[in-house]
Amino acid sequence: MSSDEAHLEEWAWLARAADGDDASFHLLVERYQGRLLNYFLRAGAKEHAEDLVQETFIRLYRHRSRAKPLARFTTYAHTLAHHVWIDHLRKHGRALRTQEAVRAHTDTEDQRSSRTAPARLDAERLLDALSPDLRDTVVLVVYQGLTHPEAAEALGIPEGTVKSRIFHAMQRMRALLDEQPHARPHEPHG
Amino acid sequence: MNPTDERIPDRPESDPRFGPVLETLRAWPDAPAPALAGVIAARIARERLRRRHAALALAAGAMALLGTGAWLLLRAPQEAEVASASSELEAVVPAPEPTIIPVETAAAPTPEAPDELARAREWLLRHQDDAGGWTMGRSGASANYTVGTSALAMLALANGERSAELQEALDRAARFLARTQQPSGVFGPDITGSLYNHALACLALLRARPGGDAECERALRRGLDLLANAQRPEGGWTYLRSRGAPNTSLTVWALLVLMRAEEAGYHDYRPALDSGLAWLQDVIDEKGRAGYRRPGDHPHGSETLTAAAALCFLDHPDALDPRLRLMIENIRTDLHAAAGPLDLYRTFFQTAALRAEPEPDAELARVATRLRAVQDQHGDDAGSWPPLDRWSSAGGRVYSTALALLALNGG
Numbered sequence: 223m224s225s226d227e228a229h230l231e232e233w234a235w236l237a238r239a240a241d242g243d244d245a246s247f248h249l250l251v252e253r254y255q256g257r258l259l260n261y262f263l264r265a266g267a268k269e270h271a272e273d274l275v276q277e278t279f280i281r282l283y284r285h286r287s288r289a290k291p292l293a294r295f296t297t298y299a300h301t302l303a304h305h306v307w308i309d310h311l312r313k314h315g316r317a318l319r320t321q322e323a324v325r326a327h328t329d330t331e332d333q334r335s336s337r338t339a340p341a342r343l344d345a346e347r348l349l350d351a352l353s354p355d356l357r358d359t360v361v362l363v364v365y366q367g368l369t370h371p372e373a374a375e376a377l378g379i380p381e382g383t384v385k386s387r388i389f390h391a392m393q394r395m396r397a398l399l400d401e402q403p404h405a406r407p408h409e410p411h412g
Numbered sequence: 413m414n415p416t417d418e419r420i421p422d423r424p425e426s427d428p429r430f431g432p433v434l435e436t437l438r439a440w441p442d443a444p445a446p447a448l449a450g451v452i453a454a455r456i457a458r459e460r461l462r463r464r465h466a467a468l469a470l471a472a473g474a475m476a477l478l479g480t481g482a483w484l485l486l487r488a489p490q491e492a493e494v495a496s497a498s499s500e501l502e503a504v505v506p507a508p509e510p511t512i513i514p515v516e517t518a519a520a521p522t523p524e525a526p527d528e529l530a531r532a533r534e535w536l537l538r539h540q541d542d543a544g545g546w547t548m549g550r551s552g553a554s555a556n557y558t559v560g561t562s563a564l565a566m567l568a569l570a571n572g573e574r575s576a577e578l579q580e581a582l583d584r585a586a587r588f589l590a591r592t593q594q595p596s597g598v599f600g601p602d603i604t605g606s607l608y609n610h611a612l613a614c615l616a617l618l619r620a621r622p623g624g625d626a627e628c629e630r631a632l633r634r635g636l637d638l639l640a641n642a643q644r645p646e647g648g649w650t651y652l653r654s655r656g657a658p659n660t661s662l663t664v665w666a667l668l669v670l671m672r673a674e675e676a677g678y679h680d681y682r683p684a685l686d687s688g689l690a691w692l693q694d695v696i697d698e699k700g701r702a703g704y705r706r707p708g709d710h711p712h713g714s715e716t717l718t719a720a721a722a723l724c725f726l727d728h729p730d731a732l733d734p735r736l737r738l739m740i741e742n743i744r745t746d747l748h749a750a751a752g753p754l755d756l757y758r759t760f761f762q763t764a765a766l767r768a769e770p771e772p773d774a775e776l777a778r779v780a781t782r783l784r785a786v787q788d789q790h791g792d793d794a795g796s797w798p799p800l801d802r803w804s805s806a807g808g809r810v811y812s813t814a815l816a817l818l819a820l821n822g823g
Contacts (some may be wrong), residue, residue: 244453251452256445263443272446279452280459287675312734345440348433364437365426389424395433 232295247286248251249283251279257296257366258303264349264361265307274310278303293375300362301376311354356391359384450455494666528787531795532817536565537581538811544588546810557582559592559600559609561810563616568814570619589613590631597638598652599631607642607652610635611665618672636673639666640684647691660695663688664720676822692721700738715746719761726768740765747775756815763819783816 233409239247251355258278280301282289289298349357362373363384370388374381421427423433437579445665459493545562547555566585592613593599600609617632635750643649646657649666672686695703703709710717722739759779766773788796797812 244456246457248449248453251449255448256442259446260442264440272448275446275448276452276455279448280455283456283459309734345437348436360425360437364434365440369425385422385424386420389420392424392427392430392433395436396430399432399436 229294229296233291236282236286236289236295237282247283250282254296254299255279258299261300261303261361261366262307265353265358266349267307267310270310274303274306278306281306289308294372296366297368297372297375299370300366300372301378304358304362304376307358335409348398351394351398352391356387356394359387360391363388527782529793529817529820532787532797533569533578533812535793535795536569536810536813536817537578540565540581540585541588543583544586545592546585556601556603556605557609557807559589560612560681561814563589563609563612563690564814565810566616567612567619568817570616571818583625586625587619587627588619589617590628593631593634597634599635604651604653607649607662607665609670610639610652611662614639614669615672618669618676621676633678636678636681639669640681642666643684643688647687649688657705658691659705660692660721661704663692664717664724667692667724689724692724695738696721696735698738699736700735700740700742702739715743716758716761718746719740719743719765720760722765723761723768726765733801740768744773744775747779756812756819760815760819780820783819787816 232253232256235246235249239250257276258275259271262274267274278299282299285302317359349360352360359373359377362368362376363370368376368379373384379387414719424430517591536546539546545558546565547561562585566582566589570582573584589599594602596602598606598610599613600606603609614632614635617628617635639649642652643666644658646658648660648663650656650658650662667685667688670681670688673681674685692702695705695707695709696718697703697707700718701707701710701714702717703714704711704717718739722736722743725736743762743765747766750759750762761785762814763776763779766776783797786797786800788794788798793809795813796809797816799808799812801812
């Protein structure tokens, strides 16, 4: 099945769900639960990721009669997921910022106090260095495979802004990678 | 070169300069797919239940507004423009002696009592007129609102399991409502508060939907058209006779009808629905309180309008977040603080909103206990609720019984 056929099929499932066919909605859940979980995890949701996946499907269910197949279904699904994520950030923003501050402080202390603890610089650390806007854009394009126009639609921003966000995010993450040797002078080798 | 001076490539994520970044990012493996289908199916089942209750309770609360409108007409028929229906009533109508349920009694949740609900439904069925409607003669309420009261009784009954007898009663009631339609398309008499009658009748017809009854379908379509055409240029609704500014009280009503109409397959009213929701958004302040005509416009409190407006956004949470969360919290706080006399009118909006929450709310159990404590247990009116709040004296026992049924999820 081609990608286009898959998306037509998904819209058809949603239409059937709107007519009361729960089994069709179940198919959508089965197909998208993994993708959406990874979206939220990489966007930074961590322990709330599964809850947010659920919330996204609940919103999809609420909108099932009104959704119009004007784009690929995956774009629509990610639009809802993005809204869920933004709502979560608004609701828990203060707590999240506190957690990040604690984590940053702890990491710095670890690096100062231990010559053996390797500073973990991986994908998550790179993404953590980005603002929520930049991170969300990177996740949608790099991980979720949305095109720039699709990401623009999901995020509600111009396509050019998607491009510039990706560019600036890449710059920032590259700078972090470039700084890494200096940030980990005592990491044991071999 | 300053990084910010670099030219932005068309696809920055594929630019070779960022190869190591991309490589690092892609080293993050996919997490395995969770098994959420069962959990989500259960949540959807609860969602369906909540939506049904929310719609019905909205109707109930609006009926209380209807009762308010009746009082206002009786007391001040010269007023063509009624401000906040509930709040103005407080100003002009002396409230009856309140029925106070001790908080201690209300605090402990009680199990469902289906027999009590069944008795209430039976009481309503017994008091249906031969013509199909419910008159309120015994309670002295205004005949101007027989249409609205009958529609409310229909909504309360339609939520129960439909026996053949019940369906026949609903069909008769629907035909009664259809016969009350004026040449203009409005259900019920041409009075200042006719929009309350009209909206309730539309809701009841949408809910009952007697199969294949062309007369009722035509009446409903005309009624929906009238409602959509009555929308003010600003996006909200006001009294049918008025050309004044929209108000939240009537806009909530119109939106509820149009939302249920769309769910029922009437898709022509989407533009009216969208502009109405947009208007409603604009009267909600940043603290999650709905104003009567504008944010902060609370001539006599904001509790009822806040709960009513929140109900309109339950199906459209994206439109209002994060204010919707604040509204829900306000409703919970307001309901918790309402430890004095029962106010069915306000409580129905509030309980409907809380029912939309994912987890059961302790306030709902308190309300249920308080309501059951005042249900009549003996005599001819056993199973019904007396007109015990300040508004139900206008709507009578049919009104209070229907509201109580809806509030208890068992109507």
